[in-house]
Amino acid sequence: xxxSTTHAPITYATRVDKVGPRYQITRALRIIVVxxxxxxxxxxxxxxxxxxxxxxxxxxxxxxxxxxxPTIEGFISxxxxxxxxxxxxxxxxxxxxxxxxAERIMAERGQRITGPSQYGQRLVNSVIIASASTxxxxxxxxxxxxxxxxxxxxGKGDLLFFILSxxxxxxxxxxxxxFLMYQQLRLYDTHLGLILLYTVFNLSFAVWLLKGFIDxxxxxxxxxxxxxxxxxxxxxxxxxxxxxxxxIAATFVFCLIFAWxxxxxxxxxxxxxxxxxxxxxxxxxxxxxxEWSAIAAGTLGFLIPVIIVTFALRxxxxxxxxxxxxxx
Amino acid sequence: xxDIELKQVEKRFGEHYAVRxxxxxxxxxxxxxxxxxxxxxxxxxxxxxxxxxxxxGGRIILNGQDVTWLKPSQRDVAMVFxxxxxxxxxxxxxxxxxxxxxxGESRENIKRRxxxxxxxxxxxxxxxxxxxxLSSGDQQRVALARALVRRPSCFLMDEPLGxxxxxxxxxxxxxxxxxxILQNATTVYVTHDQIEAMAMxxxxxxxxxxxxxxxxxxxxxxxxxxxxxxxxxxxxxGMNLVKGTWADNVVALPGGNRYAPPDGWPAALxxxxxxxxxxxxxxxxxxxxxxxxxxxxxxxSVDLHGSYTMLxxxxxxxxxxxxxxxxxxxxxxxxxxxxxxxxxxxxFFDPKTERAIAHSA
Numbered sequence: 001x002x003x004s005t006t007h008a009p010i011t012y013a014t015r016v017d018k019v020g021p022r023y024q025i026t027r028a029l030r031i032i033v034v035x036x037x038x039x040x041x042x043x044x045x046x047x048x049x050x051x052x053x054x055x056x057x058x059x060x061x062x063x064x065x066x067x068x069x070p071t072i073e074g075f076i077s078x079x080x081x082x083x084x085x086x087x088x089x090x091x092x093x094x095x096x097x098x099x100x101x102a103e104r105i106m107a108e109r110g111q112r113i114t115g116p117s118q119y120g121q122r123l124v125n126s127v128i129i130a131s132a133s134t135x136x137x138x139x140x141x142x143x144x145x146x147x148x149x150x151x152x153x154x155g156k157g158d159l160l161f162f163i164l165s166x167x168x169x170x171x172x173x174x175x176x177x178x179f180l181m182y183q184q185l186r187l188y189d190t191h192l193g194l195i196l197l198y199t200v201f202n203l204s205f206a207v208w209l210l211k212g213f214i215d216x217x218x219x220x221x222x223x224x225x226x227x228x229x230x231x232x233x234x235x236x237x238x239x240x241x242x243x244x245x246x247x248i249a250a251t252f253v254f255c256l257i258f259a260w261x262x263x264x265x266x267x268x269x270x271x272x273x274x275x276x277x278x279x280x281x282x283x284x285x286x287x288x289x290x291e292w293s294a295i296a297a298g299t300l301g302f303l304i305p306v307i308i309v310t311f312a313l314r315x316x317x318x319x320x321x322x323x324x325x326x327x328x
Numbered sequence: 329x330x331d332i333e334l335k336q337v338e339k340r341f342g343e344h345y346a347v348r349x350x351x352x353x354x355x356x357x358x359x360x361x362x363x364x365x366x367x368x369x370x371x372x373x374x375x376x377x378x379x380x381x382x383x384x385g386g387r388i389i390l391n392g393q394d395v396t397w398l399k400p401s402q403r404d405v406a407m408v409f410x411x412x413x414x415x416x417x418x419x420x421x422x423x424x425x426x427x428x429x430x431x432g433e434s435r436e437n438i439k440r441r442x443x444x445x446x447x448x449x450x451x452x453x454x455x456x457x458x459x460x461x462l463s464s465g466d467q468q469r470v471a472l473a474r475a476l477v478r479r480p481s482c483f484l485m486d487e488p489l490g491x492x493x494x495x496x497x498x499x500x501x502x503x504x505x506x507x508x509i510l511q512n513a514t515t516v517y518v519t520h521d522q523i524e525a526m527a528m529x530x531x532x533x534x535x536x537x538x539x540x541x542x543x544x545x546x547x548x549x550x551x552x553x554x555x556x557x558x559x560x561x562x563x564x565x566g567m568n569l570v571k572g573t574w575a576d577n578v579v580a581l582p583g584g585n586r587y588a589p590p591d592g593w594p595a596a597l598x599x600x601x602x603x604x605x606x607x608x609x610x611x612x613x614x615x616x617x618x619x620x621x622x623x624x625x626x627x628x629s630v631d632l633h634g635s636y637t638m639l640x641x642x643x644x645x646x647x648x649x650x651x652x653x654x655x656x657x658x659x660x661x662x663x664x665x666x667x668x669x670x671x672x673x674x675x676f677f678d679p680k681t682e683r684a685i686a687h688s689a
Binding site: 218220221223224225226227228229230231234238239242243 | 380403415416417426478
C-alpha cells in the first residue's frame with residue numbers, strides 16, 4: 001500500500017533461486033517442452049495453410065510435400081461453381097482471349113467457371129449470426145451478472161444454478177425437439193433462429209464468467225459515484241463497465257468462438273438462406289473427388305475473422321485470464 | 329453547510345440490530361467523530377446518513393429537509409471512503425471532475441473548480457496521473473479533493489486514514505483538520521482510532537454493539553466517561569479500573585488497600601451505588617507517587633517512553649494498574665511503592681450497571 005511509486009517498479013527477479021545455474025537449466029527445459037508442444041499443436045494448422053496453396057496432385061502426394069509451387073487453385077475452386085469441359089473442347093476454350101485470370105487457371109484443369117459459389121454468403125451468415133449472438137449474450141450477461149453480483153435477487157442461488165444447469169446436458173440431446181419447435185415457429189433456416197439459440201447457449205457461460213469479474217470490483221466505486229450525484233445506471237455505465245472491460249473482452253471472445261465454430265445445430269437448423277460456414281466448408285465437393293485444397297482454403301478464410309478479433313482484444317484477454325490474481 | 333439530525337434512527341438485519349435507535353444532532357460546521365470498535369455500527373450509521381444504506385426506522389433530517397428516503401445523489405453529501413474508491417480508469421483530474429460532471433457544470437467551471445481544489449490540497453502536479461501511480465497519501469488527497477470540489481452540505485468520512493501508514497496518518501490528520509477549519513463544513517468522521525477522534529473532533533460519539541455509549545467533547549469522554557466501556561476504550565492504555573467494596577465510607581481495594589474517596593464522593597456513592605461493589609477508575613496520570621500515599625502496589629514493570637515513564641503496578645493478585653510518572657523517577661521491579669490519586673481525577677462506577685456514579689457537585 002505504502003510503496004513509493006516515484007521509482008520504477010522492479011520487474012526483474014532478484015531472488016537467488018531465479019538466477020542460479022539450476023534455475024537456468026530447468027527454465028531452458030521448460031521452454032523446450034513448451035516449444036515442442038506449440039510445434040505439435042501447430043502442425044495441423046501448418047498442413048491446412050500449405051494445403052490451401054497446393055495444387056490438386058500436390059495436396060494428396062505421398063509423402064506430403066513441404067516444398068511445392070504455390071497456386072491459388074484452391075481459393076478459386078472454393079469461390080466458384082465450375083463445369084468440367086469435354087476433353088475435346090478444352091484446347092478451343094483455352095484459345096479464347098476473353099478469359100480472365102481465374103478462368104485461365106481453371107482452364108488448365110479442364111474446367112469452366114459458371115458463377116460464384118455460396119462460400120461468401122455462408123461466411124457473411126456466420127459473421128452476422130456469431131456477432132449478433134455474441135453481442136446479445138454479453139449485453140444480457142453483463143446486466144444479469146451485475147444484478148446477481150450487487151442486489152439481493154430473490155432466489156439468487158437457485159436462479160444461478162438454473163442458469164448453470166442449462167449447460168449440464170450435451171446440446172445435441174435437444175437438437176430434435178428444437179428442430180421441431182423451430183419448424184413450428186418458422187425459425188428454421190433463419191438468422192434469428194440461430195442467433196437466439198447461440199445467445200441462450202452462451203448466456204449461462206457469460207453470466208457466470210462476468211459475475212466473477214464484477215464481484216472483483218469493489219462496491220465502493222459505485223457507492224462513491226452514487227454519492228457524487230449519479231444514478232445507479234450511470235454509475236454502472238461510467239464506473240463498473242470500464243473496470244469490467246477485461247472480463248467483457250474475455251467473455252466476448254469465448255462466446256464468439258463458440259458461436260463461430262458451432263456445427264451441429266447449424267447443420268440441423270439451416271439449409272440454404274441461413275447456413276453458416278462450418279457445415280458448408282466440408283461439403284465443398286468439386287467435380288470428381290474431394291477438393292482438399294478448396295476445403296483448406298475455406299477453413300483458412302474461416303479462421304481469419306476470429307484471429308483478427310482475438311488479436312484486437314489480446315491485451316484485455318491477457319489481463320482477463322489472470323483475473324483474481326491481481327488485487328488492485 | 330448544514331445541520332444533521334438523526335431521530336430514532338435504527339438499522340436491523342432481521343432480528344439483529346446493527347444500530348439501535350439513535351438520536352443525534354450535529355450542528356452546522358461541527359466535526360463529529362463516530363468512534364468505536366469494529367462492528368459497533370458506526371459505519372452503518374454513516375452509510376445511512378449518506379443514503380447508501382436504508383434505515384429500518386427513524387428519520388434523517390439534513391438542513392431542515394427530511395432526506396430519509398432520498399437517494400444518495402439527492403442528498404448533497406460527499407463521502408470519503410477508507411480505500412479512497414478512486415476510479416482506477418480515470419486520471420486524478422477526471423476523478424475530481426467526476427462529481428461536477430454529474431451536476432452538468434460547464435467545462436470552464438469544472439476546470440476552474442478542479443484547479444482551486446487542487447491548489448488547496450497541493451496536488452496540482454499529480455492531476456494527470458492515474459490513481460494506481462500515486463502513493464496512498466496522494467490518493468487520499470485526490471479523494472479529499474473529489475469530496476471537496478462539490479462544496480456539499482456535509483462531509484462523511486469512513487476511516488479515511490485507515491489505509492495509510494502510521495507516520496503518514498499524522499500528516500493527513502492535521503491536513504484534514506486544516507481543511508475543516510478552512511471550509512468549516514459539517515463533517516462526520518468514522519474511526520476506530522481513539523487518538524484520531526480525540527485529536528480532530530469537536531464532539532465524539534462513542535458507540536459499541538449498535539448503542540451510543542456517550543456523546544461529548546474529547547475532554548468529556550476522556551475525563552468523565554459515562555460507563556466502563558468508554559473508560560476502557562478511550563486512552564491508551566485505558567482508564568485503570570479497580571474492583572473494590574464500599575463500606576464505612578472507605579473503599580476496600582485488592583491487596584489490603586483502603587481508599588477514602590475525595591470530598592463530595594461519599595455522599596454520591598451512598599446514593600448512586602446499587603450494592604456494596606464499586607469500581608474505582610483513574611487515568612494513569614492521576615497516580616501521584618508519595619511516600620505516605622494511601623495506596624500501595626508492587627512494581628511489575630517499568631517502561632521508558634522518553635518523555636515519561638509508564639509503570640505497571642500490581643495491586644493484589646493480577647490487578648494491574650498503569651501509572652504515568654516523571655521520566656526522572658527510578659524504580660526497581662518488585663519494590664512496593666505508595667501513591668495517592670489526584671482527587672479531581674478519580675471516578676467511580678457501579679459494577680452491576682457498569683455506569684459511572686454522578687459526582688454531587
